[in-house]
Amino acid sequence: MNATQTFIALWTLVLKEIKRFTRIWPQTLLPPSITMAMYFIIFGNLIGPRIGDMDGFSYMDFIVPGLIMMSVITNSYSNVASSFFSNKFQRSIEEMMVSPMPNWVILAGFIFGGMARGLGVGLIVTLVSLFFTRLTVEHPLLTILVVVLTSALFSIGGFINALLANKFDDISIVPTFILTPLTYLGGVFYSISMLPDFWQGVSMLNPILYMVNVFRYGFLGVSDIPVGWALAAIFAFIIALFLVALTMLERGKGIRS
Amino acid sequence: MAEPALSIRGLTKVYGNGFQALKGIDLDVQQGDFFALLGPNGAGKSTTLGVVCSLVQKSAGKVSIFGIDIDKDFAKAKYQLGVVPQEFNFNQFEKVIDIVLAQAGYYGMTRNEALPRAKQLLTDLGLWDKRHGNARMLSGGMKRRLMIARALMHRPKLLILDEPTAGVDIELRRSMWEYMRRINRDEGTTIILTTHYLEEAESLCRNIAIINHGDIVRNTSMRELLAELDTETFLLDLAKPVSTAPEVEGFEIQQLEPSQLALVIHRGQQLNGVFSALSEQGINVVSMRNRANRLEEMFVSMVEGSQRAIDQRAFEQEAQV
Numbered sequence: 001m002n003a004t005q006t007f008i009a010l011w012t013l014v015l016k017e018i019k020r021f022t023r024i025w026p027q028t029l030l031p032p033s034i035t036m037a038m039y040f041i042i043f044g045n046l047i048g049p050r051i052g053d054m055d056g057f058s059y060m061d062f063i064v065p066g067l068i069m070m071s072v073i074t075n076s077y078s079n080v081a082s083s084f085f086s087n088k089f090q091r092s093i094e095e096m097m098v099s100p101m102p103n104w105v106i107l108a109g110f111i112f113g114g115m116a117r118g119l120g121v122g123l124i125v126t127l128v129s130l131f132f133t134r135l136t137v138e139h140p141l142l143t144i145l146v147v148v149l150t151s152a153l154f155s156i157g158g159f160i161n162a163l164l165a166n167k168f169d170d171i172s173i174v175p176t177f178i179l180t181p182l183t184y185l186g187g188v189f190y191s192i193s194m195l196p197d198f199w200q201g202v203s204m205l206n207p208i209l210y211m212v213n214v215f216r217y218g219f220l221g222v223s224d225i226p227v228g229w230a231l232a233a234i235f236a237f238i239i240a241l242f243l244v245a246l247t248m249l250e251r252g253k254g255i256r257s
Numbered sequence: 258m259a260e261p262a263l264s265i266r267g268l269t270k271v272y273g274n275g276f277q278a279l280k281g282i283d284l285d286v287q288q289g290d291f292f293a294l295l296g297p298n299g300a301g302k303s304t305t306l307g308v309v310c311s312l313v314q315k316s317a318g319k320v321s322i323f324g325i326d327i328d329k330d331f332a333k334a335k336y337q338l339g340v341v342p343q344e345f346n347f348n349q350f351e352k353v354i355d356i357v358l359a360q361a362g363y364y365g366m367t368r369n370e371a372l373p374r375a376k377q378l379l380t381d382l383g384l385w386d387k388r389h390g391n392a393r394m395l396s397g398g399m400k401r402r403l404m405i406a407r408a409l410m411h412r413p414k415l416l417i418l419d420e421p422t423a424g425v426d427i428e429l430r431r432s433m434w435e436y437m438r439r440i441n442r443d444e445g446t447t448i449i450l451t452t453h454y455l456e457e458a459e460s461l462c463r464n465i466a467i468i469n470h471g472d473i474v475r476n477t478s479m480r481e482l483l484a485e486l487d488t489e490t491f492l493l494d495l496a497k498p499v500s501t502a503p504e505v506e507g508f509e510i511q512q513l514e515p516s517q518l519a520l521v522i523h524r525g526q527q528l529n530g531v532f533s534a535l536s537e538q539g540i541n542v543v544s545m546r547n548r549a550n551r552l553e554e555m556f557v558s559m560v561e562g563s564q565r566a567i568d569q570r571a572f573e574q575e576a577q578v
Binding site: 001002004005006008009011012013016019023086087090091092094095096097098099100101102252256257 | 349364
């Protein structure tokens with residue numbers, strides 16, 4: 001394939017993915033906005049004033065970046081996991097496999113599709129948060145960079161999950177038993193400076209903590225951890241997982257007999 | 258001589274559980290051919306075609322499509338190839354038009370190129386009116402035609418049809434045959450067909466390979482194969498019932514029903530003599546037809562022969578142990 005044909009193939013796949021999740025918007029775009037509005041009402045408006053300030057900010061201002069990031073992570077991951085697995089299940093993945101599209105284009109197409117949904121939901125949640133607080137963004141470029149990278153990272157994660165999955169249950173295990181606990185314990189609702197030293201150390205092993213903190217730093221200008229390290233770690237994870245996913249795809253893991 | 262449309266040498270496939278699906282097969286399909294690949298279920302047909310279109314990883318051997326080695330440049334080879342699989346393999350929730358346009362996009366076709374092509378193919382295959390409907394709303398026959406349209410979007414020179422008319426009613430099947438004949442004749446598309454309807458293979462294909470237990474047991478022209486048929490069985494419907502099967506010297510006749518006889522004709526025998534002899538005995542034949550399709554008789558005898566050879570080898574090996 002020449003460069004133009006490769007671009008057309010990639011664009012076709014990305015558009016197809018965007019069409020998929022917008023076609024089923026009551027399942028994909030609406031629920032996160034309702035759920036996050038509940039978080040804002042209950043934790044921000046009702047309980048937040050009793051908690052008081054967190055790292056020098058109102059509790060509502062503190063949790064907004066974390067909740068946006070939480071929805072980006074969950075939606076990026078689940079979009080790719082469910083879409084790719086559904087392609088495997090219905091065997092429509094064969095449409096792509098018999099075509100001359102390189103494997104990296106297939107992978108990139110699904111990643112961009114996941115990012116489109118993750119970032120789209122992130123934008124919706126951000127707009128919903130404006131009903132509850134007045135957002136300020138201290139470092140706009142950094143904020144955009146980290147949310148885009150995080151979305152890409154979890155889209156790749158969803159892809160690997162779908163490649164390995166043999167049944168629909170397999171694509172809900174990771175989000176339920178790994179992603180959700182790591183996100184809740186990743187400093188979305190609290191500052192890790194509140195934890196005893198031991199648990200602060202344990203928290204530092206949680207990769208989501210770095211993403212939430214850098215994202216919050218972009219909005220508020222405060223972070224529990226060094227921003228440079230966090231960005232480097234996200235980059236490293238993206239490259240490593242992309243290579244893992246591509247190798248699995250080249251070997252036909254889960255899709256070729 | 259032009260490169261074969263498909264050339265397979267020493268193709269072997271051993272699955273993870275140790276099952277050897279292909280045992281080093283060789284096969285050539287010439288450009289412009291209408292070729293039948295036949296075999297019983299589990300013989301290795303779909304595995305062979307799966308390797309050709311990259312859905313199955315081969316264990317050993319070489320596959321070339323129009324002279325392009327798939328190990329060297331599979332992407333280039335795939336441009337020559339269109340695939341209509343046995344199972345429906347499109348997203349059932351997508352619109353018909355989106356399915357064919359997406360496939361064109363995967364081959365790098367622009368929308369301006371793809372739209373007229375989609376219109377032409379969907380019209381030819383009777384699906385243009387359904388283009389905005391969800392694929393899951395189509396009938397089984399329409400879904401099969403949708404897969405044919407999808408496979409032809411990028412104008413492949415080699416079309417693989419893996420049981421394309423399974424579950425399709427006879428009228429529609431015949432219209433699909435006519436369509437396949439047309440693209441083979443008018444556009445020069447090489448077609449490889451697998452089917453369980455042997456009448457279909459006999460009617461459409463010029464050359465044939467029969468695969469069984471992962472080996473090609475026969476690879477020849479349809480004409481040569483049918484010429485080897487030693488016997489043919491005809492069913493004769495009689496004007497009046499008879500109490501016993503009539504005897505005609507040199508012919509084997511069985512009574513199936515009071516008004517129906519089975520007549521076995523060996524190669525070289527003339528039919529006229531039978532009718533005269535029956536007429537002399539006061540038996541009038543009102544209609545006659547083949548009991549089984551000719552190719553079917555040949556196919557069954559070859560598959561059974563290959564099975565007997567395998568059983569014999571197994572028996573001999575066991576005896577040596």
